[in-house]
Structures are given as structure tokens and as C-alpha cells.
Amino acid sequence: MRADVEGRCIAVLRLCTRTNAAGVTAEFDEELAGLEPVKVVVTGPFGVGKTTFIRTISEITVLSTEQDISAESAFADKEETTVAIDFGRITIDDDLVLYLFGTPGQERFEFMWEVASRGMLGYILLVDATRPETFTDAARHLEFFQSARGPRAVPFVVAANKTGAGTDRSAIATALEIEDPESIVEVDAFDRESVKAALLRFLEHVLGLVEEGTRVAV
Ligand SMILES: Nc1nc2c(ncn2[C@@H]2O[C@H](COP(=O)(O)OP(=O)(O)OP(=O)(O)O)[C@@H](O)[C@H]2O)c(=O)[nH]1
Numbered sequence: 342m343r344a345d346v347e348g349r350c351i352a353v354l355r356l357c358t359r360t361n362a363a364g365v366t367a368e369f370d371e372e373l374a375g376l377e378p379v380k381v382v383v384t385g386p387f388g389v390g391k392t393t394f395i396r397t398i399s400e401i402t403v404l405s406t407e408q409d410i411s412a413e414s415a416f417a418d419k420e421e422t423t424v425a426i427d428f429g430r431i432t433i434d435d436d437l438v439l440y441l442f443g444t445p446g447q448e449r450f451e452f453m454w455e456v457a458s459r460g461m462l463g464y465i466l467l468v469d470a471t472r473p474e475t476f477t478d479a480a481r482h483l484e485f486f487q488s489a490r491g492p493r494a495v496p497f498v499v500a501a502n503k504t505g506a507g508t509d510r511s512a513i514a515t516a517l518e519i520e521d522p523e524s525i526v527e528v529d530a531f532d533r534e535s536v537k538a539a540l541l542r543f544l545e546h547v548l549g550l551v552e553e554g555t556r557v558a559v
């Protein structure tokens with residue numbers, strides 16, 4: 342991460358963990374920081390690369406609940422699908438830990454969304470840039486996770502995986518009714534630096550909301 346932004350993101354994460362602990366927004370307090378881990382959900386339609394994203398960045402072996410896919414798979418090279426949750430971890434600082442929770446992509450496991458969303462700071466919504474149908478599918482994810490905390494803001498970024506020369510961010514923005522296509526992050530879920538950059542964009546977004554006075558913590 343770029344050092345300047347990293348410092349600011351650490352500050353906001355501390356603020357969020359402090360807020361989580363007390364239930365109210367409080368002044369940044371180093372003593373009380375890091376009481377709770379920060380939970381970020383990685384969600385999106387079937388096969389967009391959620392498990393790959395978490396495996397690429399996690400410092401622990403990802404606790405995955407995958408099972409073999411049967412003939413229903415649309416992917417020749419995809420052998421497994423998440424059936425409950427993926428769990429990974431990144432240490433941001435000595436006492437600050439980011440926990441990543443990946444949701445299952447198949448519709449029949451949508452009941453896991455509610456479980457995954459509990460206590461989250463926010464989420465990364467992944468789409469597959471090569472499959473426009475995932476843009477429209479993702480709209481349902483957006484609707485669910487945006488309302489997970491009632492009327493309160495839930496920070497998120499949309500990340501387009503498997504991008505290439507033909508990637509059209511405005512098509513994704515249109516499907517998701519997002520005003521600014523530039524806010525959509527292009528990511529390569531196989532690449533650690535790229536995944537880090539996507540997480541950083543998410544944290545910067547959280548920081549922006551905090552700075553404008555929006556209460557974002559859980
Ligand atoms: N080209 C390319 N392929 C990718 C990338 N990320 C993931 N894949 C492939 O896309 C397929 C799906 O990846 P997963 O990580 O299993 O996707 P998922 O979203 O967890 O899938 P479900 O849990 O079944 O919803 C696999 O075959 C991956 O190898 C990427 O950045 N580029």
C-alpha cells in the first residue's frame with residue numbers, strides 16, 4: 342500500500358473498531374484501538390473469483406467450504422464452488438486485523454448472505470468482466486447488502502475481475518445503477534498487488550465517508 346494512504350486507512354480502521362466496541366462514534370483513542378477485528382465481505386455472482394481473491398491476499402490458509410461442482414458448471418476449468426463461506430485474514434498493523442468473508446455464488450446458498458453480512462464494515466462486490474450476465478446478477482447482491490443495515494450507509498466498492506482490453510466499465514455501472522464508472526476498480530484476483538489495491542480503494546472509500554461525517558461503523 343502507498344504509505345500515506347496506508348496511514349490514513351489504519352487511522353480509519355482504528356476509528357471503526359473503536360466505534361464498534363463502544364457503539365457510538367468516538368474520538369480516535371489509541372489505547373482502545375483494535376479491540377475488534379474488521380470484517381469485510383467479498384460477494385458477487387457465481388464464479389466471478391471471490392475465493393481466488395481471498396486466497397491471493399490471505400496470510401492464513403483460507404478456510405474454504407468448497408465442494409466439487411457437477412455438470413451445472415459453466416466453467417470448463419472450475420472444479421469447485423463455495424457452499425458456505427470462505428474465510429481469510431490480513432494483518433494491517435500490530436493490533437489490527439482484517440477478516441475477509443467470501444459468500445457462495447450459487448443462488449441456492451443465498452441464505453448465507455445474511456450470516457455473512459452480520460457485523461461487516463462493508464463489502465467488495467465482484468463481477469466477471471467477461472460475463473455481462475454477472476453485472477445484472479450483481480444488482481441483487483447490491484440491493485441485499487445495501488439494505489443489510491437498514492437505512493444506514495454500508496461502504497462498498499465494485500471490482501471488475503478478469504478485465505482486459507474490451508472491458509467496459511460503463512456497462513457494469515449501468516447494470517448496477519452506479520453514477521461514476523470510474524469508481525469501479527479493475528482487479529486481477531490472481532495478483533496480490535491488485536487485490537491489495539482493491540482493498541485499499543475500499544478503505545479509502547470508508548475514509549471518505551467518515552470524513553464527510555457519515556456514520557459507517559457497525
Ligand atoms: N482469467 C482469470 N480467471 C480467474 C481470475 N480469478 C478467478 N479466476 C478463475 O475463475 C474461476 C472462478 O473462480 P473462484 O475463485 O472459484 O470464483 P468464486 O466467485 O469463488 O466462485 P463460487 O464460489 O462458485 O461462486 C476459476 O476457474 C478461477 O481460476 C482472474 O483474475 N483472471
Ligand SMILES: [Mg+2]
Nearest residue numbers: 391392422423
Ligand atoms: Mg467461491
